[in-house]
Amino acid sequence: MNSTLRAGLSGRRAQISGWLRGAHMLAFLPALSLAGFWLGGEMMLIAIALGLPALYGISSGARNRLDPDAPLPDLVDSAAAPGLAQQLIDRAVAVNLSTACLLVEAEGLDSVARQSGDAAAQALRSALLKRLRGLMKRGDKVMRTGDSRFMILLAPSPRLDLEALLTLADRVQRTLEEPVSFETGTHYLSVSIGFCGSLRFQDKPSGAQLVEAAQTALTEALTQGPSAIRAWSDSMRAQRRARKSLLDEVERALTKGQIQPWFQPQICTSTGRITGVEALARWIHPERGIVPPMEFLGALEQARQLDRLSEVMLQHSLTAMRGWDAAGIDIPRVSVNFSDIELRSPHLVERIKWELDRFAMPASRLGVEVLETVIADSPEGVTARNIVGLSQLGCQIDLDDFGTGHASIAALRRFTVHRLKIDRSFVTRVDRDEDQRRMLAAVLGLADRLGLETVAEGVESVAEHALLSQLGCDHVQGFGIARPMPADQLAAWAGQHAERIAGAQKLGRGAS
Incomplete structure (x- = not known):
């Protein structure tokens, strides 16, 4: 042939x-x-x-299946990571060495995408990946496994103990947190890292176990705030199981109606009358009793259920308002917190309008609480359009935690903010700290010149209440006035409060 x-x-x-x-x-x-x-x-x-x-x-x-000897693409499906880790573990064991997995989360890329566009965010991802690959040694595998997540698999090495891996993680963090400059501006990111070395296991781990352990450590790092580094440990396994159990339980609680709003009154500093209430989520657990929001809001966010929580809170709040009206209880307005996730929903304005129509409730009686950081980070896009749309609908926009973000005066005007909610960090010890008092007076003066009402949060004493009234703050709320309570208890409290106000007014007229 x-x-x-x-x-x-x-x-x-x-x-x-x-x-x-x-x-x-x-x-x-x-x-x-x-x-x-x-x-x-x-x-x-x-x-x-x-x-x-x-x-x-x-x-x-x-x-x-990815060949560990071949150059990796920039973006790798996370499902392929355990197989790559397994191949490196097998190599390490064969020559009596060890390997490790580091997971890196670059926090802030979503803000870059919102502010400067997807192209800028993608350029930033590429720059971070280039930095990582330049930092690591030959044989290490560096890849991106998500929009803001990177994975490092270390080549077999004779010395990958905890100290060496901590040193490496610190170097990676410092390298990636160096500012990156493009035509769109200079971008700063915070980087959290979770890692695990194969030596942390008593027996030879599988690739899936190594990657899962690094994931657990990264989850722990992310819960500890920005720029955290965590190494995997046996105790984290139990914590992960507990979080998983909480995640499953809180989703069921939301479905069963165990999570519902409790209401905290807001009082006018001039008249003492109730000017509104804020709806705050509470989990009424059948065995544990009242579970505070700090224990379950993170789980709902992880389960991507914050939008569902907003729906539940709105429906229960409007139901409570209708009940108070029927009982002759004067509650002018209820304020509901909306997360940035909910504010990005393209159908938010239509949904709220439908709910208000369903309850025959004027939009002016619904307050929409938006974190200052959301306004500062979202000058354009769906979030901005939703806030403007809700204001045009007639809802009252409250800027929550004012003073903790970087919202400009122009943003306050553009979003038609009606009230500034002054963060409790400005209120605490204001009756005893002169610097605190001057700072609070400056904030109140700014609001007055802009024609905005003010609500001080976290008022816990009569002295704080009195001083805020003297400085010109319009409304106050906090444990010093009343703690959050269910709708029926609020009705009883409001009736008693109205009687106290009426009694005080009679005494005042009698004295005159």
Whole structure:
């Protein structure tokens, strides 16, 4: 057989083999099955029907496996990470060395995308990946596994103990947190890292176990605030199980109606009358009693249920308002907190309008509380349009935790903010700290010049209440006035409060 013929046959075999390994094979499955039936009967038909799809699956799986010796693409499916880790573990064990997995979360990329566009965020991801690859040594595997997540798999090494890995994680963090400058401006990110070395396990771990341990450590780092580094430990495994149990339980609690609003009154400093209430989420657990929001809001966020929580809070709050109206209790307004996730919903304004119409409630009686950081980070886009749309609908926009973010005066005007909620950090000890008093007076003066009402949060003493009134703060709320309470208890409290105010006014008129 001459070389030309051999080459032709070889190419033809490769082509046929390619068809059998690819999706083309499934297109020929009916014809092959029919031929098999005529030639070999039912047994041949069954063999073809079962064998070819299995062959296709095997060949597809082989193509999807990443070769650790080949250069990795910039973005790797996270499902492939355990396989890569397993190959490195096998190599390390074969030569009595160790390996490790580091997971890196670059926090702030979503803000860059909102403020400067997706192209700027992608350029920043590429710059971070380039920095990482330049930092690591030959044989280490560096890849991106998500929009803001990077993975490092270390080549087998004789010294990857806890101290060495902490030093490496610190170096990675400092390198990635260096500012990056583009035409869109200079960007600053915070970086959290979770890691685990194969030496942390008593026996040889699987690739999946190593990656999962690094993931657990990263989750712990992210809960500890920005720029945290955590190494995996056995205790984290129990904590992860507890969080998983809480996650499952809190989702069921939301479905069963165990999470509902409690209401904290807001009082006018001039008249003492109730000017509104803030709806605050409380979990009424059948065994543990009242679970504070700090223990379950994070779980709801992780479960992507914050939008559902906002729906529940709004519906219960409007139901409570209708009940107070029917009982003759004067509660002018209820304020509901909306997360940045809910504010990004393209159908938010239409949904709230529908709920208000359903309860026959004017929009002016609904306060929408928005964190100052949300306004500062969202000058454009869906969030901005939603806030403006809710204001145009007639809802009152309250800027929550004012003084902790960086919202400009122009942003206060553009978003038609009605009230500033002064963070409790400005209120605490204001009656005893002169510097605190001057700072609070400056904030109140700014609000007055802008024509905005003010609500001071966290008022805990009569002295604080009196001083805020003297400085010109319009409304106050806090434990010094009343703690959050269920709707029925608030109705009773409001009735008693109205009697106290009326009694005080009679005394005042009698004295005059």
